Amino acid sequence: MANMKNITITDVAKDAGVSIKTVSRVINQEKEVAAITREKVLKSIKKLDFKPNKDARGLRSKKSFLIGIVYDNPNKYYLSDIQSGALKACADTNYNIVLQECKYKSKDINHVIGKFISNAGLNGIVLTPPLSDNAKLLDYLEKQNIFVSLIAPPTLSKFELWASGNDEEAAMAMTNKIIALGHKKIGFVYGHKDHSASHQRYYGFHKALMDADIAINQNWIFKGDFSFDSGYKAAQSLFKLKSRPSALFCSNDSMAAGVIKYAYQNNKSIPKDLSITGFDDSMIAEEIWPSLTTVRQPVEAMAKHAIECIISKIDPMSHKVPFSKVFPAEIITRESLIKKT
Amino acid sequence: MANMKNITITDVAKDAGVSIKTVSRVINQEKEVAAITREKVLKSIKKLDFKPNKDARGLRSKKSFLIGIVYDNPNKYYLSDIQSGALKACADTNYNIVLQECKYKSKDINHVIGKFISNAGLNGIVLTPPLSDNAKLLDYLEKQNIFVSLIAPPTLSKFELWASGNDEEAAMAMTNKIIALGHKKIGFVYGHKDHSASHQRYYGFHKALMDADIAINQNWIFKGDFSFDSGYKAAQSLFKLKSRPSALFCSNDSMAAGVIKYAYQNNKSIPKDLSITGFDDSMIAEEIWPSLTTVRQPVEAMAKHAIECIISKIDPMSHKVPFSKVFPAEIITRESLIKKT
DNA sequence: CCTAAAAAAGATATCGTTGTCATTGTAGCA
DNA sequence: TGCTACAATGACAACGATATCTTTTTTAGG
Numbered sequence: 028m029a030n031m032k033n034i035t036i037t038d039v040a041k042d043a044g045v046s047i048k049t050v051s052r053v054i055n056q057e058k059e060v061a062a063i064t065r066e067k068v069l070k071s072i073k074k075l076d077f078k079p080n081k082d083a084r085g086l087r088s089k090k091s092f093l094i095g096i097v098y099d100n101p102n103k104y105y106l107s108d109i110q111s112g113a114l115k116a117c118a119d120t121n122y123n124i125v126l127q128e129c130k131y132k133s134k135d136i137n138h139v140i141g142k143f144i145s146n147a148g149l150n151g152i153v154l155t156p157p158l159s160d161n162a163k164l165l166d167y168l169e170k171q172n173i174f175v176s177l178i179a180p181p182t183l184s185k186f187e188l189w190a191s192g193n194d195e196e197a198a199m200a201m202t203n204k205i206i207a208l209g210h211k212k213i214g215f216v217y218g219h220k221d222h223s224a225s226h227q228r229y230y231g232f233h234k235a236l237m238d239a240d241i242a243i244n245q246n247w248i249f250k251g252d253f254s255f256d257s258g259y260k261a262a263q264s265l266f267k268l269k270s271r272p273s274a275l276f277c278s279n280d281s282m283a284a285g286v287i288k289y290a291y292q293n294n295k296s297i298p299k300d301l302s303i304t305g306f307d308d309s310m311i312a313e314e315i316w317p318s319l320t321t322v323r324q325p326v327e328a329m330a331k332h333a334i335e336c337i338i339s340k341i342d343p344m345s346h347k348v349p350f351s352k353v354f355p356a357e358i359i360t361r362e363s364l365i366k367k368t
Numbered sequence: 369m370a371n372m373k374n375i376t377i378t379d380v381a382k383d384a385g386v387s388i389k390t391v392s393r394v395i396n397q398e399k400e401v402a403a404i405t406r407e408k409v410l411k412s413i414k415k416l417d418f419k420p421n422k423d424a425r426g427l428r429s430k431k432s433f434l435i436g437i438v439y440d441n442p443n444k445y446y447l448s449d450i451q452s453g454a455l456k457a458c459a460d461t462n463y464n465i466v467l468q469e470c471k472y473k474s475k476d477i478n479h480v481i482g483k484f485i486s487n488a489g490l491n492g493i494v495l496t497p498p499l500s501d502n503a504k505l506l507d508y509l510e511k512q513n514i515f516v517s518l519i520a521p522p523t524l525s526k527f528e529l530w531a532s533g534n535d536e537e538a539a540m541a542m543t544n545k546i547i548a549l550g551h552k553k554i555g556f557v558y559g560h561k562d563h564s565a566s567h568q569r570y571y572g573f574h575k576a577l578m579d580a581d582i583a584i585n586q587n588w589i590f591k592g593d594f595s596f597d598s599g600y601k602a603a604q605s606l607f608k609l610k611s612r613p614s615a616l617f618c619s620n621d622s623m624a625a626g627v628i629k630y631a632y633q634n635n636k637s638i639p640k641d642l643s644i645t646g647f648d649d650s651m652i653a654e655e656i657w658p659s660l661t662t663v664r665q666p667v668e669a670m671a672k673h674a675i676e677c678i679i680s681k682i683d684p685m686s687h688k689v690p691f692s693k694v695f696p697a698e699i700i701t702r703e704s705l706i707k708k709t
Numbered sequence: 710c711c712t713a714a715a716a717a718a719g720a721t722a723t724c725g726t727t728g729t730c731a732t733t734g735t736a737g738c739a
Numbered sequence: 740t741g742c743t744a745c746a747a748t749g750a751c752a753a754c755g756a757t758a759t760c761t762t763t764t765t766t767a768g769g
Contacts (some may be wrong), residue, residue, distance in 0.1 A: 029510065029512065029513060031513055033513075033725090034723055035724095036725065036726065036727095037725080045749085046748065046749045046750075047725090047726080047727095047749090047750095048727080048728090048748070048749060048750080048751095049747085049748060049749075049764085051726070051728095052747095052748085054726095055727085059718060059744085059746060059747060059748085060390065060747070061748090062748060064747080064748085078482075078486035079486070079725080079726070080427065080489075080724085080725050080726065081423075081426075081432070081486065081487065081488070081489035081726095082422075082424075082425075082427040082489060082724085082725080082726085083421040083423075083427050083724070083725030083726035083727085083754090084423075084431065084726055084727075085422075085426075085726090085754095086423040086424050086427050086724090086725080086726070086727090086753095086754050086756080087725080087726050087727040087728075087753075087754050088727055088728085088754090089754085091423065091488070091489075093466075093488070101449040103444055103445055103651060105631070106448055106451075107444040107447055107448060110447075110467060111469065114467060114468070114469050118583065123466050123467075123468070123484070123487060123488040124466065124467050125434075125464050125465065125466050125467075126451060126455060126464075126465050126466075126467060127455070127464070128452065128455050130758065141419075141686055142483050143464070145419035145420070145422065146422065146433070146462055146464060147422070147433075147464040148421075148422035148432070169370065170370050172370060172372055172374070190730080198718085212763075226387050226632035232422060237588050255654065255655050281651075281655065283657070284655040285655070287657060288655070288656075288657045288659075292657075294422045309653055310444060310622075310652070311656075313596065313649070314622065314625040314626070314628045314629070314652055314656070315625070315652070315655070315656055315657075316628060316632045316633075316656075316657075316725080318629075323519055344379060360699035374755090376755055376756080377756060378755080378756095386718075386719085387718060387719045387720075388719090388720095388737090388755090388756080388757095389718070389719060389720080389721095389757080389758090390717085390718055390719075390760095392756070392757060393717090393718085395756090395768095396757085400716065400717060400718085401717070401718085402716085402717060402765095405717080405718080406736065420755085421754085421755050421756060421757070422756095423754085423755080423756085424724090424754070424755035424756035425755080425756050425757075426724095427723095427724050427726085427754090427755080427756070427757090428723075428724050428755085428756050428757040428758075429724090429756080429757055429758090430724085471743090551769085569760065621745090
């Protein structure tokens with residue numbers, strides 16, 4: 028690391044023979060600058076390799092150009108998609124993304140996040156599930172001097188800014204697809220009970236069965252928590268039963284992988300003995316054998332949108348974005364779900 | 369979002385009946401403050417819910433408490449581990465992590481990263497492979513006013529700060545393990561040629577075979593690029609051969625998964641017909657069937673260390689950390705590698 | 710009790726920008 | 740020509756902290 032004198036706006040002003048305010052105008056692309064002056068200034072900026080000091084800017088203008096993303100140990104794929112969407116929204120802007128992990132169960136969550144906001148000097152913050160479900164946290168943030176955008180079910184949108192999937196509808200569509208393939212005995216592996224998405228996925232499943240006049244067999248509803256292990260355990264219970272479903276709706280891909288593993292270890296054949304579906308279209312859905320028929324939510328696009336909401340709130344001049352949006356899911360057909368034999 | 373007046377250090381000073389400098393001393397835990405005064409000030413800070421303005425601080429003290437991580441589309445698991453290590457290093461400090469994705473092939477990479485640094489106002493930056501292999505970028509960064517820490521092979525450490533795995537040694541250990549199980553015909557799937565880790569893994573493999581006096585069969589060395597598809601294709605080539613290896617060293621887990629998929633689709637049994645090993649211990653290694661015998665590098669710990677290096681450079685007062693460190697890998701034994709039958 | 714030294718606290722300049730308002734220059738029009 | 744608008748530019752304050760230097764208070768020693 029070299030230690031060098033910093034070039035400031037004053038140096039540029041001197042070099043270009045204008046006032047610092049004019050340089051400032053050029054940097055900020057204000058229009059009341061004569062073309063010829065702008066050229067002069069830009070030349071000096073380039074020549075001196077001037078980069079505006081972010082802190083001075085922020086101090087004066089109250090804009091930090093920093094947006095935080097808070098998450099609680101989600102699926103790694105999910106997190107990665109969220110991030111990549113967020114970064115895409117920031118590309119070609121001056122905004123940057125700051126990360127924070129935060130246990131949704133921690134008691135002083137408000138304090139932790141408050142500290143994060145002031146520490147990093149955030150102008151905006153994006154909450155991902157299950158944090159976006161936390162009413163107390165939302166109350167707290169509402170009183171803070173920051174824009175909040177949620178990646179969440181649209182149900183709790185007392186906030187203005189959010190991007191949401193539609194888990195219920197997606198689960199219904201998937202269930203209908205299972206039914207259409209001739210299955211009547213259909214099981215379900217529940218997700219983590221603290222995620223509202225878990226329940227919505229179940230509602231969708233439930234609704235589809237009702238609509239098709241298929242009774243739900245409670246023995247075929249298995250508890251889970253989105254983890255591979257919980258899928259494995261669900262399979263243990265399932266294969267102990269004398270009367271078994273012919274298809275199993277798993278609330279995410281990891282649990283589906285757990286079920287498949289147990290099946291293999293016990294000489295069951297997937298999908299012949301049991302059709303399986305996942306949810307999320309994580310990387311494993313494609314890489315496992317048989318590859319999973321699953322639901323893909325446009326997580327990346329959702330994250331991008333959530334960030335864009337914030338940016339267009341902070342900078343109303345820039346492109347305007349509708350402030351909330353539901354993103355439809357898509358069913359990805361692969362090998363793990365087949366016709367009832 | 370509520371719009372409220374900001375509490376400043378002046379407000380606190382007034383409330384506590386001291387000068388702003390004294391408040392500053394308390395915030396910064398300088399010691400020349402009488403206990404009783406400190407109490408008074410702390411009380412006012414709490415009462416007014418004062419949070420120091422980050423930009424003002426940064427402007428005056430030149431410290432932004434922001435550290436960047438740059439990556440180029442790595443494995444999602446890998447990225448996630450890197451992040452979680454980085455965040456752990458920052459927990460209980462005032463530092464925060466800012467993210468940036470950046471194609472290592474882009475021609476103006478120096479400019480992109482330079483802009484990132486000044487835009488976000490970074491004090492430190494961590495490069496992950498393959499960016500940490502990019503000599504031009506390293507040259508550029510050396511001249512900038514920033515601390516650089518590399519997550520990289522120790523070979524290119526003209527930099528002072530790095531955390532590194534030892535891919536060569538790990539690959540040797542894994543190969544030795546394969547040999548110890550009686551395999552003499554051993555294949556290898558190469559990783560992406562632009563990652564120095566790929567070559568190191570191959571050297572390790574090579575060396576172990578040499579040491580054991582086993583000749584390398586060039587027909588069993590397959591090109592790959594760390595992707596699932598490239599593993600699948602390698603398997604295609606492999607199973608076309610009349611003379612085949614009994615074990616296959618895949619340079620990462622995704623490629624191993626690709627090989628397994630092809631094998632299943634073509635009625636080969638893994639590991640009976642072909643033992644397989646992976647590298648990285650990504651999530652799929654555990655979730656796939658058969659689960660993968662693989663190499664785990666302590667990526668999270670490495671990232672944590674890389675960040676700690678930077679922090680202890682910026683803040684020499686805080687805990688001192690040795691400035692570079694090689695992290696040994698560990699072989700995780702699972703189901704995909706068995707004795708030669 | 711006095712004095713010197715050390716500890717505690719304060720006054721004020723300063724960091725590098727942008728905001729506000731004032732000033733200058735220029736084009737358009739009667 | 741003279742006047743009005745309006746565009747272009749500039750001077751200087753302000754943002755909210757920390758740094759430097761000074762002053763006041765306390766402590767210790769004789």
